[in-house]
Amino acid sequence: MSASFAASVVGVGICAPGMIDWVVARDVLCGRCEWRPDPLPKLDVPLLPSTERRRVNPAARLAIAAAAQAVAPWPVDRRASIASVFASGNGDGDVLAGTLQTLVDDATAMSPTLFHNSVFNAPAGYWTIANRSRARSTTVSAGAGSFAAGVLEATVEVAMTREPVLMVAADMPFPASLAAFDVTGAAFAAALLLSPPDDSTASSFGRLEIAVHEGSPGSTGDDVDPAVATAFRRNPAARALPLLAAIARGVPSRMDLPYVDGCYLGMTFTP
Amino acid sequence: MNVPIAAWTLLAACGSGSRDVRDALRTGRSGLRPNDFEPAPGLSTYLGRVEGVEDFVVPSSLSHFDCRNNRLAMMGLALDGFEACVARAVRRHGAHRVGVFVGTSTSGILATELALCAAPSRNGDVPLSPDFYRYRHSMHSVTELVRGVLGLRGPAMTVSTACSSSAKVFAVAARAISAGVCDAAVVGGADSVAMSTLHGFNALSLLSRAPCRPFDADRDGISIGEAAAFALLDPSADSDVALEGCGESSDGYHMSTPDPEGAGAAAAMREALASAHLCADEIGYVNLHGTASRANDAAEDLAVQAVLGDRVPAGSTKGFTGHALGAAGIVEAAICLIALTDGFLPGTLNCRTVDAQIRSRILLDPVAATPAHVMTNSFGFGGSNCTLVLGRRT
Numbered sequence: 001m002s003a004s005f006a007a008s009v010v011g012v013g014i015c016a017p018g019m020i021d022w023v024v025a026r027d028v029l030c031g032r033c034e035w036r037p038d039p040l041p042k043l044d045v046p047l048l049p050s051t052e053r054r055r056v057n058p059a060a061r062l063a064i065a066a067a068a069q070a071v072a073p074w075p076v077d078r079r080a081s082i083a084s085v086f087a088s089g090n091g092d093g094d095v096l097a098g099t100l101q102t103l104v105d106d107a108t109a110m111s112p113t114l115f116h117n118s119v120f121n122a123p124a125g126y127w128t129i130a131n132r133s134r135a136r137s138t139t140v141s142a143g144a145g146s147f148a149a150g151v152l153e154a155t156v157e158v159a160m161t162r163e164p165v166l167m168v169a170a171d172m173p174f175p176a177s178l179a180a181f182d183v184t185g186a187a188f189a190a191a192l193l194l195s196p197p198d199d200s201t202a203s204s205f206g207r208l209e210i211a212v213h214e215g216s217p218g219s220t221g222d223d224v225d226p227a228v229a230t231a232f233r234r235n236p237a238a239r240a241l242p243l244l245a246a247i248a249r250g251v252p253s254r255m256d257l258p259y260v261d262g263c264y265l266g267m268t269f270t271p
Numbered sequence: 272m273n274v275p276i277a278a279w280t281l282l283a284a285c286g287s288g289s290r291d292v293r294d295a296l297r298t299g300r301s302g303l304r305p306n307d308f309e310p311a312p313g314l315s316t317y318l319g320r321v322e323g324v325e326d327f328v329v330p331s332s333l334s335h336f337d338c339r340n341n342r343l344a345m346m347g348l349a350l351d352g353f354e355a356c357v358a359r360a361v362r363r364h365g366a367h368r369v370g371v372f373v374g375t376s377t378s379g380i381l382a383t384e385l386a387l388c389a390a391p392s393r394n395g396d397v398p399l400s401p402d403f404y405r406y407r408h409s410m411h412s413v414t415e416l417v418r419g420v421l422g423l424r425g426p427a428m429t430v431s432t433a434c435s436s437s438a439k440v441f442a443v444a445a446r447a448i449s450a451g452v453c454d455a456a457v458v459g460g461a462d463s464v465a466m467s468t469l470h471g472f473n474a475l476s477l478l479s480r481a482p483c484r485p486f487d488a489d490r491d492g493i494s495i496g497e498a499a500a501f502a503l504l505d506p507s508a509d510s511d512v513a514l515e516g517c518g519e520s521s522d523g524y525h526m527s528t529p530d531p532e533g534a535g536a537a538a539a540m541r542e543a544l545a546s547a548h549l550c551a552d553e554i555g556y557v558n559l560h561g562t563a564s565r566a567n568d569a570a571e572d573l574a575v576q577a578v579l580g581d582r583v584p585a586g587s588t589k590g591f592t593g594h595a596l597g598a599a600g601i602v603e604a605a606i607c608l609i610a611l612t613d614g615f616l617p618g619t620l621n622c623r624t625v626d627a628q629i630r631s632r633i634l635l636d637p638v639a640a641t642p643a644h645v646m647t648n649s650f651g652f653g654g655s656n657c658t659l660v661l662g663r664r665t
Contacts, residue, residue, distance in 0.1 A: 141409075181400070
């Protein structure tokens with residue numbers, strides 16, 4: 001086992017079909033109301049300048065919808081200073097499909113906007129533009145273990161810098177033209193604002209402790225409503241669901257998260 | 272911060288292995304040539320394409336990983352005695368205690384581009400599948416490949432922040448080691464040429480028709496390259512060189528244009544100096560991002576002025592390698608390690624007349640020098656900035 005790290009969860013955000021925000025998701029994850037697979041509306045990023053607001057790509061809209069909720073309790077002037085970690089297994093399928101279609105049809109007709117939106121860190125780019133932030137931002141991926149990778153990097157950053165770090169995991173469906181890849185399924189984004197565990201300046205949902213372990217994961221944690229678990233089964237970002245359920249219920253929970261071959265991430269949540 | 276660098280390997284257009292790249296840097300041998308990349312004909316530009324990728328034979332046990340990007344990574348890992356050094360680290364620490372952090376901007380996207388463009392009208396016949404995606408295309412495929420080749424079982428992740436990706440892996444790995452997540456780490460970068468990046472930079476009018484000329488008065492754009500490079504960070508190693516500092520920042524300005532004031536870049540440079548516990552005049556050389564785009568070089572010059580002034584020898588090596596995008600950070604870190612250990616500072620190939628607006632001390636030709644500490648800048652789309660400080664251990 002690696003050294004273990006703790007952080008305080010001081011902000012939470014979510015965006016997924018039937019769970020448009022944390023207020024709705026909390027009721028679903030507590031079992032207070034039934035999950036309905038309502039499709040997501042077109043998500044807006046009102047903080048962006050008008051040109052960027054028009055151009056921002058779907059994966060960034062999804063990630064930023066969750067991120068904005070997690071930092072909402074913080075004063076606007078403090079948000080610019082928050083470092084961020086974005087995690088995604090598969091990035092933006094719409095932008096990828098559009099890029100590939102352009103190459104098939106007429107490569108010389110490539111759109112400059114489509115191209116700059118194709119970078120894997122586009123959500124981080126738009127997030128920092130929206131918040132006029134010069135803070136450190138890292139975008140990571142580890143396939144199906146991308147949520148674990150994001151939590152690991154963000155928690156290590158909190159431990160090393162003693163500063164808050166925003167972790168955002170987002171994955172969206174791939175369009176029909178890329179159905180053969182069979183990735184992601186329904187859209188899902190989760191955001192956690194993590195602070196040093198002794199930070200008393202922010203009210204906390206609880207304490208998160210993590211460690212990397214050798215071997216294969218055992219317990220996947222608190223039961224998530226089977227309909228929800230099934231709908232988001234293939235979405236790497238939705239590996240956040242057991243943790244979000246524990247936070248929603250305010251109950252202690254121990255979870256093993258799939259990470260990369262040979263190791264998994266052990267997580268303990270204490271309200 | 273002081274993390275010994277036990278070994279490194281470097282494959283770029285101008286050379287295969289650190290010695291070959293060193294000779295290229297010393298003799299002014301460029302890896303750029305007129306575009307001869309078969310999948311993107313008709314683009315009038317120069318490319319830093321690595322020789323021999325097409326003919327590389329992928330071991331059958333790794334054939335599911337076969338794509339141009341992963342071939343570059345395999346070719347890079349096999350150079351400079353790197354795999355043997357990693358094997359020693361595994362014996363010392365255990366395979367579960369060695370992390371892997373690889374930077375790439377597009378990973379294996381070219382595999383899918385070729386699959387679709389080779390048979391655009393026969394969608395049903397295109398061999399795309401979940402395994403094709405995972406092993407040949409996805410962001411994480413290159414990191415999985417590196418773990419597989421080196422037999423590593425520790426924490427791993429891909430960092431993809433466009434052209435700062437493989438500089439940021441040094442910062443991520445240094446944090447992981449310092450925090451005790453792993454005892455040592457392989458950091459790396461691999462990015463192959465791809466149809467989408469070539470046509471994308473062309474759409475942004477950022478491709479030069481000539482070999483790129485960083486900081487030249489007449490510079491008119493970038494030359495795209497491809498590369499793979501790796502380094503082994505191992506605090507227990509007895510090595511001559513070390514990672515001394517990292518700085519990471521965002522521009523928060525624009526997706527594809529740098530902040531013209533260079534404020535985000537300057538913030539990364541200042542943080543790197545601070546984490547190395549050095550002041551500006553202790554830096555003996557800066558390997559600049561220096562893409563040769565009008566905007567990058569002007570903004571980066573302002574950042575250098577703000578943080579280091581105009582006395583530190585500086586240069587861009589993109590005229591040798593081309594811009595290797597997600598691999599650029601570690602390629603230039605490796606070039607800095609060559610400079611530290613070989614006693615010379617590379618020149619800025621293809622720059623003949625330094626732009627009068629540029630006030631940094633741009634080295635046109637290589638010079639003999641034995642700096643103790645050097646710096647390298649990497650900046651990417653989305654306003655992602657990363658600066659590293661590397662030094663000789665005394």
